[in-house]
Amino acid sequence: MSATDPTEVFRQEASELFEVLEGALLDLGLRPDDRELVDSAFRALHTIKGSGAMFGFDKVASFTHEFETAFDRVRKGEIKPTQELISVALAAKDYIRALIEDPQSTDDIIGEAILDDLKRFVSSDQPVVPVAEIAEAPPVAPAESKQAGWHLYLEFESHILRNGSNPLDLLEDLCKLGPCFVVPITDGIPFLDEMEPEDCYLKWDVKLHAACDKDAIDDVFMFVQDEMKLTLSPLQEVEAPAPVPLFQLHDEEPAPVAEMPAPVAAAAAAPVVAQPIASAEAKSEPKSDPKSDPKPDAAPVRREEAKQDRGIATVRVQAERLDELMDRVGELVIAQARLTQLASAGSDLSIKMIAEEIERLASSLRDTTMGARMVPIGSLFGRFRRLVHDLSRDLSKPVEFVTSGEDTELDKTMIECLADPLVHLIRNAIDHGIEDTAARAANGKTEQGRIELAAVHSGAQVLVTVKDNGGGLNTARIRAKAEEQGLIAAGAVLTDHEIHQFLFHPGFSTAQTISALSGRGVGMDVVKRTIENMRGSIDLSTRPGQGTTVTLRLPLTLAIIEGLLIRVGEGRYIIPLSAVEECVELTAEDERSRGRNFLNVRGNLVPFLRLREIMSSSGSPDRHQKTIIISTGETRVGLVADQIIGNHQTVIKSLSKLHSDVTIFSGATILGDGTAALILDVAQLVTLAQSKVEKQHISEAA
Amino acid sequence: MNDVQTGERQADAMQVVMIGLGEEKFALDAGLVREIIDPVPVTRVAGARAFVPSVINVRGNVIPLADLRIRFGMPQLDNSADTRIVVIELELDGEPVLVGVTADKVYEVTEISQTDVQQTPRVGMHWKPEFIRFIAKWREEFVIVPNMERILN
Numbered sequence: 001m002s003a004t005d006p007t008e009v010f011r012q013e014a015s016e017l018f019e020v021l022e023g024a025l026l027d028l029g030l031r032p033d034d035r036e037l038v039d040s041a042f043r044a045l046h047t048i049k050g051s052g053a054m055f056g057f058d059k060v061a062s063f064t065h066e067f068e069t070a071f072d073r074v075r076k077g078e079i080k081p082t083q084e085l086i087s088v089a090l091a092a093k094d095y096i097r098a099l100i101e102d103p104q105s106t107d108d109i110i111g112e113a114i115l116d117d118l119k120r121f122v123s124s125d126q127p128v129v130p131v132a133e134i135a136e137a138p139p140v141a142p143a144e145s146k147q148a149g150w151h152l153y154l155e156f157e158s159h160i161l162r163n164g165s166n167p168l169d170l171l172e173d174l175c176k177l178g179p180c181f182v183v184p185i186t187d188g189i190p191f192l193d194e195m196e197p198e199d200c201y202l203k204w205d206v207k208l209h210a211a212c213d214k215d216a217i218d219d220v221f222m223f224v225q226d227e228m229k230l231t232l233s234p235l236q237e238v239e240a241p242a243p244v245p246l247f248q249l250h251d252e253e254p255a256p257v258a259e260m261p262a263p264v265a266a267a268a269a270a271p272v273v274a275q276p277i278a279s280a281e282a283k284s285e286p287k288s289d290p291k292s293d294p295k296p297d298a299a300p301v302r303r304e305e306a307k308q309d310r311g312i313a314t315v316r317v318q319a320e321r322l323d324e325l326m327d328r329v330g331e332l333v334i335a336q337a338r339l340t341q342l343a344s345a346g347s348d349l350s351i352k353m354i355a356e357e358i359e360r361l362a363s364s365l366r367d368t369t370m371g372a373r374m375v376p377i378g379s380l381f382g383r384f385r386r387l388v389h390d391l392s393r394d395l396s397k398p399v400e401f402v403t404s405g406e407d408t409e410l411d412k413t414m415i416e417c418l419a420d421p422l423v424h425l426i427r428n429a430i431d432h433g434i435e436d437t438a439a440r441a442a443n444g445k446t447e448q449g450r451i452e453l454a455a456v457h458s459g460a461q462v463l464v465t466v467k468d469n470g471g472g473l474n475t476a477r478i479r480a481k482a483e484e485q486g487l488i489a490a491g492a493v494l495t496d497h498e499i500h501q502f503l504f505h506p507g508f509s510t511a512q513t514i515s516a517l518s519g520r521g522v523g524m525d526v527v528k529r530t531i532e533n534m535r536g537s538i539d540l541s542t543r544p545g546q547g548t549t550v551t552l553r554l555p556l557t558l559a560i561i562e563g564l565l566i567r568v569g570e571g572r573y574i575i576p577l578s579a580v581e582e583c584v585e586l587t588a589e590d591e592r593s594r595g596r597n598f599l600n601v602r603g604n605l606v607p608f609l610r611l612r613e614i615m616s617s618s619g620s621p622d623r624h625q626k627t628i629i630i631s632t633g634e635t636r637v638g639l640v641a642d643q644i645i646g647n648h649q650t651v652i653k654s655l656s657k658l659h660s661d662v663t664i665f666s667g668a669t670i671l672g673d674g675t676a677a678l679i680l681d682v683a684q685l686v687t688l689a690q691s692k693v694e695k696q697h698i699s700e701a702a
Numbered sequence: 703m704n705d706v707q708t709g710e711r712q713a714d715a716m717q718v719v720m721i722g723l724g725e726e727k728f729a730l731d732a733g734l735v736r737e738i739i740d741p742v743p744v745t746r747v748a749g750a751r752a753f754v755p756s757v758i759n760v761r762g763n764v765i766p767l768a769d770l771r772i773r774f775g776m777p778q779l780d781n782s783a784d785t786r787i788v789v790i791e792l793e794l795d796g797e798p799v800l801v802g803v804t805a806d807k808v809y810e811v812t813e814i815s816q817t818d819v820q821q822t823p824r825v826g827m828h829w830k831p832e833f834i835r836f837i838a839k840w841r842e843e844f845v846i847v848p849n850m851e852r853i854l855n
Binding site: 327669676 | 743745746747749751754757758759761762763764765768794795797799800801854
């Protein structure tokens, strides 16, 4: 791997910080009194400012600085964060993001306008007191900034050394600001047998005799401000002839060594997630891991815990490496299947034992690797809060947005694919689902609408639901529209469910006016296609006047599925097991009939397809044909095969571009003997069956 | 792709893998060839276009197996001891795609000289001219340098 561009690292870092910042700001809108939120927003801002300056994003640094200044009064509790203020703050956040991601496209005027807005809300004429967590520090008046020096009291958290920070380095940096008189406070040092060699027990009392700015001091501690207490007070009178320091810091170094064995080693070894420099040096490529970020709304205690283990608990790994790992594991699983096959054919017991051992190892390695690709869906949910916030403001429909199941884990590729469909669904829910305030009031509903976004595990599937408590689907209108577009004959008998399926028809929209948000009739069909491409399905349920629920059923992973291996003629095929309902034998009677391709399954009529015909197999069919009944949604179709071989752990390989015109196969896999087998696309087969039946009807009618 | 070609022409020589299909010799640009393997079991893809009738497993990747003989209207011989699969990498619509090509025989890796390039004749050929990049002379024989992108699209 070549050296990582530090600017890129900063961008990645910043984009995670923006998420934290945005989350905190939005939460703040709901709970204006939560100091934790204000603090977390500030921490994010300050880190952006600090690392921005470090990587040469001067505009970012200066704008963020102004932003901080303006917001500072909120932090001090002098003004309440109103909705308007939050909106401006979000706009400011977007502007900073634009400055970082695409500086050319931004205009200073926008920035100034935002700052003016901010200032108007906070009408700040206060001096800058940037952000470090200064405990019990008296506010510094501007007049005092020209005093003789500062009195600092430093108290680090005990695990600071493990994070690779060395307090001595910080003290040294402090000395560069001017002559320092540093006294270590040794009260906290325990007895030798109770001492944790990697903990920091010392505190420091520093008298800095320099007329430096408070900012300069904050900058020294910028990266450890979360992990320390810094109390600053100006030195009022010049105490003693200060500029002749008796103890230079270096003289002290031998003493604390006992408490801090090999701080350098610790600095080199410990991965520090929170520090941009550290990650740049380690060349780690950022992968969003929301687990490691303290949630903005977490209780303080949990925040502490999160901080405790974030140094060791997470490692950033390039996403492509995970994909590569998955590929290798896939190959291993295939090779292992071949070994097992060979071993079971032979009679050598020891080979069999090894084969079993390897099978066990390969399957646990597969599970672990898949687990490593899992990302909590919460990282995705966070993005929609902003969407809901903006939409509800633009449409003046107050909406409460509730999420649950953020911890539910999904394959990272799925998370990426899910973003767009969910945007569509949430937009629809607000724009079409939730009625306007007057209509809600008339129906005796609360003025505020409610949208729930939830994720939950259900077997080998994950269900993601978007639920609104709006007016529900207007079945009559959908029907009228479908008739108007000629999708159904007027007066045809259809269930509500069937009518609702027209929503997924391309170009179908019932919105009477086209808004900027929805009504163009693109959307639901795209949503459906995206979900089906992920081998998921989509359900709609609605209750008039009470709301609509859209449920997305998704497989846990895209890489490996459980499949049913079947043989048709000479060829072997995989049917995804999730689609298989049951297997029945094709009776001699069904076998003979050529005119009707229907099965009688416990009184239900199930159409069937002869795979031999579809695959145009040569040779004569086996005597006892088997039928595998598959289902997608409500439709059930039987597939007639020569033989059912059994379960198969299927590592999915996509088909090449040259075969993109073949729709009945969704991919391929490699069987135990090293040959490739094709995976049947169940949804496509059902469509094929339906079109066949329709053709039959037409030919009958003719 | 075009840059590469002009570069090679300037160098006046082109590294090729000489393969035999039916009675003809084809020269595949050596830069495209990834590996040459013995025949492996093929899996037929129902409903696929005739010149990519099947897929094969090459080192854990499922890749399409193309049959140029169909594109050039040649008889399909059964696999012989000389039959090989030449795995080539192509750019199709901006994405690299691995494709296996069945060859009745693989001769050698050699160089054909730019000066030996013959103008593709407009008459006397029953192959589609767009499938052919150019025809070169090699050891008193005419060899076809096929345009793989066109053939496979």
